[in-house]
Amino acid sequence: MGARLTFSPTPENLNDTHERCSGSEAMDVRVLSVMLPVVLLFASCASHDTRETVQAQMLGESGHGFVTDSIGLSIESSTLAGDGKALQTRKLVSLFEDFRPGMVLRIGGNTSDQMFWTSKGESKPTDYGFTATPASLNKLAELTKQLGWRVVMGVNLRARDPQRAADMARHARSIFGDWLTAIAIGNEPNVYYPSNPPFGTYASDVRRYTNEIRSAVPDVAIQAPDASGNRSDFIWSSASQFARLPAAVPDVYASHFYGAQGCDTGSMLPRALFTEFADERRKSSLDNIYHAASLSSAPKVVLSEVNSINCGGMAGISNRLAGALWMLDFAFDAATQGFNGIYFHGTITDCIAYSPVCVADDRAINTADPFKALFMLNRMANGMAMLSVAPYVSNSNIRLYGLRGRNSLVLIAINTGEGNGDWVDVNVDLPGSDFVELTATEIFTKDETSTDGTRLARKTSMDGVPPDLDRECASGPGDSEPVATARVASRPASAKVLFFCERND
Structure with missing residues (x-):
């Protein structure tokens, strides 16, 4: 027996x-x-x-190309306080050493309009929050030059002192050199310009700042208005004012966006970042910003301050898998819609919930889960074109994006479902039948306990690293058989990226 x-x-x-x-x-x-x-x-x-199957087709180019400065990190101007001594350059260089050069560092936020700039050793007036000096900029430049980061420097508009702003721009050019790509005039001026009459002298003030800054640094780009993304009244008013005053039109029209409002919210489920309401709110805001930029005749449009939840985010959401997936989804969505840059707000000197980098009280530098998403985005921002990926029948949990290089292709499949039944088989018809799968990268959670909230609230794991497709595909894809359809077993609460090389024999 x-x-x-x-x-x-x-x-x-x-x-x-x-x-x-x-x-x-x-x-x-x-x-x-x-x-x-x-x-x-x-x-x-x-x-x-x-389990459900999603069939889709990868179509032609859509939106703006995904290039090295498409992705950036935004930090507060208060980083410059105290001559920038809070910056731990050596540790930060080590932390970002695997990132591609060319990423944008935007220095701004609410504290840019609380900043007192002086190159003459003046005492800070009582109505300013902190002092920034050439020594502050030199300290920051130690970091940006080693990492090869582009710099967008914010100046104080609320003070209505264009000469002081021009002096800061002059020193910034001297210190950062050609890595200084733009001067951002003010931050969320919708807060301090009265709405009746429609935001008063805003455009004429920007023109005065622009004239002074251009006299000091003729070739620097001007960025404005850096408005709150939910203030469509100011967004359209500023665009209309720029249209009527061509001398004030910025080189880069900038606005902000946060996926959810957290300032007056005691609690929130991670799923709230991916609901139909959240998607519709995002679409409405981005449409307003993009079309306002077009009305203003600005050559470029960026989202200069972005994150999942405003007012510092929420621990357990912004710093976990939900925040990482939201970052990936938002970046590819905005690039597909034509935005030239997306800069995720955070910090490199302290710790807040939505920041990819967290510096503890003992000055130890850690990373939150969105750091993995920022790394993936940076590694993929290598000059590829965004492609539209259209499902034949949509699934509310599945978000699909594509990238096309000279001899490479990338498919991104994001699954925002959380239950065991939310596995989805994704089959995408590729633009041709000569693509060979090279490798894959995935972020998801390995934590399958029931004590750590939903899947989206759990810690993020990352399998694989985005390859250097230019180098890997230059010598051909090897002997593997090409495919005409990409297939992804998309697990709940995950983002999987497939990388392909094109066979040209």
Whole structure:
């Protein structure tokens, strides 16, 4: 007589049916007939095998190309306080050493309009928050030059002192050199310009600042208005004022966007970042910003301060998998819609919930989960064109994006579902049949406990690193068979990226 097959169900081995279904057919059916727990397990496996399939097609180019300065990090101007001594240059250079050069560092935020700039050793007036000096800029330049970062420097508009702003721009050019790409005039001026009459002298003040700054640094780009993304009244008013006053039109029209409002919210579910309401709110805001930039005749449009939840974010959402997936989804969505840059707001000197970098009280530098997303975005921003990916039938949990290089292709599949039943098979028809899969990168959670909230609130793991496609594909894709359809088994709460090289033989 053969040995008796025994199986003892436990909470651990019943937790994830997907991981166990593959070997179940080897069980003796006669034994299964008397083992109710295992029969139930098989039933769950059978239902899992009928998971939904999304069919899609990768189409032509859409929006702006995904280049090195498409992605940036935004920090507060208060980083410059105290001659920038809070900056830990050596540790930060080590932290970002695997990033591509060319990323943007925007220095601004609310504190740019609280900043007292002096190059003459003047005492800070009482109505300013802190002092910034040439020594502050030199300290920051130690970091940006080693990493090859472009710099967008904010100046104080609220003070109505264009000569002082021009002096700061002059020193910034001297210190950062050609890495200084723009001067941003003010931050969220909708806060301190009266709305009746429609934002008063805003455009004429920007013109005065522009004239002074251009006299000091003729070739620097001007960025404005850096308005709050939810203030469509100011966005349209500023664009109309620029249209009527061509001398004030900025080189870069900038606005902000936050995925959810957290200032007066005590609690929020991570799923709130991906609801139909959140998607519609995003679409409405980005449409307003993009069309206002067009009305103003500004050559470029960027989202210069972006993150998942405003007012510093929410711990357990912004700094976990939800924040990382939101960052990836938002960046590709905005680039597809034509935005030239997306700068994620955070810090490199202290710790707030939505920042990719967290500096603890003991000055230890750690990273939050969105750092993994920022790294992925930076590594993929290598001059590829954004492609539209259109599903034949949409799934509210699945977001698809594509990138096309000279001889490479990338497919991004983001799944915002959270339940065990939210696995989705994604099949995408590629633009041709000569693509060979090179590798894949995925962010997801390995934490399958039930004590850490939803999947979106759990810690993020990352498998694989985005390759250097220019180098990897230059010598050809090897001997693997090309495919015409990309296939992704998209797990709940994940982003999977497939990288392809094109065969040209």
